[in-house]
Amino acid sequence: MAPPPNSDNDAGLVARERQGDNAQPLTISEISALLKRTVEDRFGFVRLRGELSGVKRAASGHFYCALKDEGAVIDGVMWKGNAARLNFRAEDGLEVIATGKLTTYPGRSKYQIVIDSLELAGEGALLALLEKTRARLAAEGLFAPERKRALPFLPRTIGVVTSPTGAVIRDILHRLADRFPTHVIVWPVLVQGQGAAEQVAAAVRGFSAIQAGGPIPRPDLVIVARGGGSIEDLWSFNEEAVVRAIAECTIPTISAVGHETDTTLADYAADRRAPTPTAAAEMAVPVRADLAFTLTDLAARQRRAVYRPLELGRERLEARARLLPRPENLLQPQAQRLDDLAERLRRALGDRSAKGRERLAGVAARLSPSLLSRASAEAQRRLERARLAPALVERPLRQGADRLAALTRVMSQLHPEKPLERGYAIVRGAAGQALTTRAEAAGEARLLVQFRDGTLAALPADGAPPPAPTPSPAPARKRPASRPPAQDDLFG
Template sequence: MTSLLDNDSPTNLTEFSVSELSGSIKRTVENAFDHVRVRGEISGYRGQHSSGHAYFSLKDDRARIDAVIWKGTFPRIKFRPEEGMEVIATGKITTFPGSSKYQIVIENLEPAGAGALMALLEERRRRLGGEGLFDQARKRPLPFLPRVIGVVTSPTGAVIRDILHRISDRFPVHVIVWPVKVQGEGSGDEVAAAIRGFNAMAPGGPIRRPDVLIVARGGGSLEDLWSFNDEAVVRAAADSEIPLISAVGHETDWTLIDHAADIRAPTPTGAAEMAVPVKADLEAQVANLTARLRSATSRQMDQSRQSVRALVRALPSLDQLLALPRRRFDEAAAGLGRGLERTTVVKRRSFERASSGLRLELLTNRLAQQRQLLADRLTRGDRCLELQVLKENNRVAKAGASLSALPARLLGQLQRERQHLASMARHADTAISHTLMRSRAAITAQDRVLQSLSYKNVLKRGFAVVRGEDDRPLTRAAGIGQGQAISVEFADGRIAAVTGEGGELADPPVAAPEPKKRPAKPEPPGDAPKQGTLF
């Protein structure tokens, strides 16, 4: 029993190494599943690896299988794989010996029917709509007459020809075409890049920035138009600063870019019609408005002309307007002479009243009174000063007598008081002198005024004073009788005369003795001759 346990048990199985077994399994699986179609949901998709390959999984509700798309196969895939998308993968099954796993190498990938794509499209529409990319508040109105139109489409299809032909027929403007792929791998990225490229153009650059964009493509199936459902395209359309028209497919074809665009056109030709107006219609409208403007202007001028004519008929004539001012002018002209005469009389009377108050004896008496008042004040000032000096001397003498017995230390203070008293006496003398000078200046000024008002100055200008027998001035010819003795005073002397009949002198004039000249300063009041009216 012991020997049997120690020996290896005999077997007829072939012994393989791990590498041989893994290679055998790989060949068996590849031969058995050389070409298969697998339906499942994409899981764990993260896009292409840095090497260009893509690794993800296909799963259903009970199983899971790894999948790989090689770099060279990606350009042949009609649409981009996305997480959660249900697809049908065509390829072959192989194993990976390094980890004892099997996987499918995908050669073709297609959606698992229209229902799956529609479900994915609906989910994407809800998500982007929840972000506000489809809100009407984001949409901008199209410019009425753009100068440059940017078109994002394929340069070789019939779409671009239809757009250019329609724009040329309606209103020829400058068109810039940004060529892109409109189907297949990478087409969505090209469309998004074209939209952003147009928006990145500087308004004042060498190539004018478009005023409106048209993203266009012809009709096709849902898979053919899938690039315009790409999230990058939708976001680029929503972020576009330039108003954008979506013209993808036919009227029944809807893509997500239609919701994000500012306006959707049913066809590319319809987009061209939305972008520019019809030039002929504009010209006809302008001509119609011009005719209406001319007609309205003519009617307005006619109405204004009739209104002016009606107002002219309602206005009074020129004679009626000027009748009242003319009458007032005539009345004022008639009263002007009388007014001047009355004014002359009033002014003459006013002058006579003023001149009657300017008598020489009044001024002389006033000047004498002022002189007497000043003399009295000077006399009283001298007496007051003498009394004050005498009083101060007596007070100083008394103070000196009373202070003679004081000690010697008070003698200095006494000396200062004496000096202060002497200074005050000098200030008093100076004040009195200044007062006398101001009084003399005032008297001199009054004397100059008196001399200027004296009738002697009037005589120097060629006038004369006629005096009667009592040496009083004669102011009226009616008061002089025939044969009355009179005297005529001139500036250089006085003559005697006798009046005759008719105003002639009865005797030849006899020169009267020349009166004494008045001193420069006014004399005291006396029997000075009175001043009469000057002729």
């Protein structure tokens, strides 16, 4: 007996439509589309809490990840527009809350969540992300103490990165005016919310890029400041972009974010952390009154240092002067000796005068006219016996005259113009110097030839005739030295 048409054992090689069956077979794409519509209609808005895993960003800008808990995993995707608005850097292990809708991916027969927004699941997750970022940047050396630079003692220009409408900038300007008025350049930025981190990083880099000597003065110090708030409010200053901009800034930087108990990664990257914005202004400049007092004190110390050696020298001089004897005491022995010598001189002069008078009286007693006459007559007789003969005087004079005449004859023969009388001539240059060689004559532009009766101009080579000679007076002949007159006989 044949089985009924609808029996389960009715199976053949070719699919047939069964009697009373209205279920048409669906294609895979059709069932996938039905499932996609069903899931999206039922789960069009969901919020899922889980741990991020397999985080990656595609070259297109889309963000892919997986959300998991202890017992299940669901894939997630965030399209490029929403991924660009993330306020934190998503990393594996972070606990987050994802808001979006469920859908299916027919290519892999999987369902996934299309994430519209991603938030950290509570403050604990935020602190965990902060600690991970801090450890990663610290490993790169951005927070190393040796990178910290000293702040300038007295900056001429201070750049402030903060909100232009908040109380922070007013507190900083007021504190600077009280301590030391300084030129301040404010770079207005958002300090929280979407885009705040990018603006703060751009402001820090902008200050660092200002060239010295340009139209805008380059700051000597940069202050990054913000008022207090929750960790979410201060999160912009924990962003990696801000931290790197502060670490790469070529100008010393002070981080003054939040109150004293608030700490951000910008504080680690800056050269100095201020507990408050007001404290940052106090760190930036000294107190002008204190500087003036210090200068006055240093000037007083300088004067004391200059006068102290003088005072010490005066004291030592007075002490040594007290040890010196009085001038009158030094002169008393010499004055006494002078009086003694004066008395001895007076007595010695008296004795000498007395002895002189005695000698004069003795000599005068021996003088008489007869003795003087006899001595004079004896001297006259000795003089007459010693009279000189004239020949003794004339002979030396005659010999000297002969030698003088011989020298006169030799001088007349050796005179340089004497050969002119025998037909010779003297060749002279234009300056009148005597020329003795042919080379000297060739080097002159004009020659003067001196003859016995005058001078003739000549040229050393062929050329124009020389100008008429200028007669020169004949040199005066030296007269022989006249013989001195004979000396009279001294003895008649």
